[in-house]
Amino acid sequence: MINRSITLDGWTxxxxxxxxxxxxxxxxxxxxxxxxxxxxEASYQNRGNHPGLLGVARLxxxxxxxxxxxxxxxxxxxxxxxxxxxxxxxxxxIDPLIExxxxxxxxxxxxxxxxxxxxxxxxxxxxxANLLLARAAARQKEMAVRAALGAGRWRIIRQLLTESxxxxxxxxxxxxxLGNWGLGLILAISGDALPRANEIGLDTTVxxxxxxxxxxxxxxxxxxxxxxxxxxxxxxxxxxxxxxxTAGHARLRHTLVVCEVAxxxxxLVGAGLMLQTCHRLQSLDPGFSHERVLSFRLDxxxxxxxxxxxxxxxxxxxxxxxxxxxxxxHVGVAYQFPLAHEGWQTSFLIEGQPEPPPGQRPSMExxxxxxxYFQAMGIHLLRGRDFTDADNREHLRGRDLSGLxxxxxxxxxxNAVIVDEEFVRRHWPNENPIGQRVRLGAGPTDPALTVVGxxxxxxxxxxxxxxxxxxxxxxxxxxxxxxxxxxLKTSSSPENFIETVRQAVRALDPDQPIYxxxxxxxxxxxxxxxxxxxxxxxxxxxxxxxxxxxxxxxxVLACMVAQRTREIGIRMALGAQRGDVLGLVLRQGAKLTxxxxxLGFAGAYGLTHLLTRLLYExxxxxxxxxxxxxxxxxxxxxxACWLPARRAARVDPLEALRHE
Numbered sequence: 001m002i003n004r005s006i007t008l009d010g011w012t013x014x015x016x017x018x019x020x021x022x023x024x025x026x027x028x029x030x031x032x033x034x035x036x037x038x039x040x041e042a043s044y045q046n047r048g049n050h051p052g053l054l055g056v057a058r059l060x061x062x063x064x065x066x067x068x069x070x071x072x073x074x075x076x077x078x079x080x081x082x083x084x085x086x087x088x089x090x091x092x093x094i095d096p097l098i099e100x101x102x103x104x105x106x107x108x109x110x111x112x113x114x115x116x117x118x119x120x121x122x123x124x125x126x127x128x129a130n131l132l133l134a135r136a137a138a139r140q141k142e143m144a145v146r147a148a149l150g151a152g153r154w155r156i157i158r159q160l161l162t163e164s165x166x167x168x169x170x171x172x173x174x175x176x177x178l179g180n181w182g183l184g185l186i187l188a189i190s191g192d193a194l195p196r197a198n199e200i201g202l203d204t205t206v207x208x209x210x211x212x213x214x215x216x217x218x219x220x221x222x223x224x225x226x227x228x229x230x231x232x233x234x235x236x237x238x239x240x241x242x243x244x245x246t247a248g249h250a251r252l253r254h255t256l257v258v259c260e261v262a263x264x265x266x267x268l269v270g271a272g273l274m275l276q277t278c279h280r281l282q283s284l285d286p287g288f289s290h291e292r293v294l295s296f297r298l299d300x301x302x303x304x305x306x307x308x309x310x311x312x313x314x315x316x317x318x319x320x321x322x323x324x325x326x327x328x329x330h331v332g333v334a335y336q337f338p339l340a341h342e343g344w345q346t347s348f349l350i351e352g353q354p355e356p357p358p359g360q361r362p363s364m365e366x367x368x369x370x371x372x373y374f375q376a377m378g379i380h381l382l383r384g385r386d387f388t389d390a391d392n393r394e395h396l397r398g399r400d401l402s403g404l405x406x407x408x409x410x411x412x413x414x415n416a417v418i419v420d421e422e423f424v425r426r427h428w429p430n431e432n433p434i435g436q437r438v439r440l441g442a443g444p445t446d447p448a449l450t451v452v453g454x455x456x457x458x459x460x461x462x463x464x465x466x467x468x469x470x471x472x473x474x475x476x477x478x479x480x481x482x483x484x485x486x487x488l489k490t491s492s493s494p495e496n497f498i499e500t501v502r503q504a505v506r507a508l509d510p511d512q513p514i515y516x517x518x519x520x521x522x523x524x525x526x527x528x529x530x531x532x533x534x535x536x537x538x539x540x541x542x543x544x545x546x547x548x549x550x551x552x553x554x555x556v557l558a559c560m561v562a563q564r565t566r567e568i569g570i571r572m573a574l575g576a577q578r579g580d581v582l583g584l585v586l587r588q589g590a591k592l593t594x595x596x597x598x599l600g601f602a603g604a605y606g607l608t609h610l611l612t613r614l615l616y617e618x619x620x621x622x623x624x625x626x627x628x629x630x631x632x633x634x635x636x637x638x639x640a641c642w643l644p645a646r647r648a649a650r651v652d653p654l655e656a657l658r659h660e
Contacts, residue, residue: 002018010303011303072092075092101195102195105613108613111610113538116267117541120545123549125220126260126548128168128222129222130257130556132221134253135225161218164221169218172210172214179210193533257549257592262596262599263549263603264549264600265600265633267538267545269600270538270542272629273625274611275539276622277614280617281464281531282528284459287456288458292491292494293377293378293487293520294494294519295486296516297485298486298512300482300512308480308481309393315370315484325497327497328497329376329489329490331370332377334484335484336367338377338458339459339463339523339526344365345365345366348364351436351437351438364471369387369476371387371391371477374455375489376487377520380456383453384452387473391478395413396412396413410479413479414475416449417449417450417473418452418454418455419438419470433454457471463616495519501514502514549633549637550636550637553593557644557645558643558644560585561585561644561645568648569651569654579649582645582649585641588641589644594634601630
């Protein structure tokens with residue numbers, strides 16, 4: 001491709017380089033062009049306009065971020081003095097590129113998931129330690145024989161640690177392969193929720209971390225059982241009447257179970273909070289309808305559609321052609337989609353109200369739209385009227401515009417505006433907004449627009465956004481524009497209309513492509529992807545933790561029943577009923593569970609505040625979650641206790657005493 005020519009929007013470009021396929025900054029870009037080619041356009045000459053450029057810089061060796069900030073602040077201060085009208089109170093923000101790409105919210109989510117993984121690992125290790133303690137109790141006579149034959153304490157510890165390390169390394173190997181399989185599944189369900197997802201993979205670093213964690217857990221959680229086993233009294237252990245477990249063994253195993261229950265409660269509370277967040281976002285009214293709405297974008301080449309009238313004529317023809325398709329109910333054209341992370345903000349003044357000082361003028365989110373756009377998007381008109389075909393540029397006929405530049409000519413045609421309910425609440429709380437006048441921009445030649453309607457507020461950036469700019473809509477047939485988004489409200493599945501839409505656009509202009517073809521439902525779902533991913537992973541970890549904790553509790557009580565079989569047989573021979581034995585075991589399990597719940601409740605109360613950035617309209621100390629989750633965990637734990645308790649209640653006294 002080097003030195004070959006390609007045509008873009010009627011311009012011929014020479015290919016001078018090819019980027020790697022995995023280079024995706026600032027996004028999924030296919031072609032880069034020099035920005036200098038745009039310097040002559042009016043939007044780039046207007047200092048009051050932000051054409052959407054962002055700066056990227058690599059610091060010189062030895063230059064800190066603080067030094068770069070200081071230099072840029074000095075430049076911003078000089079620009080403020082040189083251009084007070086456009087740069088008053090304007091400063092510069094410098095962030096590391098990783099901060100810009102990942103952001104605080106993603107970092108909090110990843111650290112939260114990392115903490116959840118660590119808790120699951122601790123619970124799993126606690127279970128393994130419990131099993132090793134039970135195994136050590138069963139091997140007391142073996143250890144006593146080894147000690148009697150001359151094996152020292154360190155020799156016994158070394159043997160048991162070797163067994164523990166082999167077990168943990170086998171688990172690490174299995175986990176690595178399961179992780180390799182699960183990574184593809186996580187990336188598949190994450191969608192756009194994970195930044196830099198293309199760079200995520202299992203490499204030597206992951207392998208080294210897996211091996212290190214396996215070795216570390218094998219040593220740490222195998223040491224306590226090995227130490228307990230090495231302290232075996234050979235004479236006592238060799239007696240037939242020796243007790244199966246020491247008090248030290250029991251206390252350590254009970255402590256491990258209590259910790260497992262506590263950590264499980266923390267994870268379940270976190271998953272419960274995320275579940276409520278997802279539910280609230282899912283049921284949230286975004287201000288528009290996402291059902292059976294198809295969206296796509298197109299950019300008219302400005303060499304072919306030079307004037308505003310040519311651009312408007314194309315979109316009017318497109319709306320007419322698409323609206324005539326069977327099954328299409330409404331067609332709208334707009335500058336931007338909700339939730340598409342596109343925006344145009346500009347300052348404004350309200351006629352009849354005091355003008356604020358320079359640099360303190362309010363700003364609003366502006367979206368030029370065509371008639372029928374609100375119907376296509378399901379945005380409710382609350383007061384006044386919608387735009388019509390009569391909101392056009394006919395009022396400019398006969399007016400001399402020769403003294404205006406290109407941008408001023410565009411603005412000169414706009415005389416109507418529709419605002420959102422938040423605009424009314426902030427600026428006309430006790431007045432009728434219809435007929436009020438809003439000046440777009442702040443210059444003397446900027447147009448004054450008459451408010452003709454009020455619509456419901458729309459979530460433009462995120463479903464969970466609160467506050468933000470007030471919103472205003474301009475009539476597209478007065479404003480024009482080359483690049484626009486088109487939405488179709490259909491009577492059936494919108495996917496069925498994609499090819500028909502392509503054909504309709506080609507019929508108007510054979511060289512005009514469309515792109516970003518999505519249903520609005522897909523756009524809405526993508527906006528929920530981060531919360532759904534957090535919920536899926538945190539819920540998965542909480543489920544695994546709950547399973548492990550239940551297994552641990554069951555194992556401890558089952559081992560206790562097995563070791564106290566003779567005692568239970570004697571109790572029943574002396575008159576104890578099955579209900580008494582059942583209650584004995586259940587009380588033991590309930591005691592461990594309640595202590596774990598108390599510790600977990602305190603831990604969850606302190607740690608869930610870290611989830612604040614991930615929650616929407618849910619408090620980190622939500623009472624419903626902190627009541628429901630412990631009750632559910634208690635119920636599941638009591639069921640795990642009931643199984644060994646039932647076995648204990650069925651002990652036959654004669655069989656138990658004959659066995660001894």
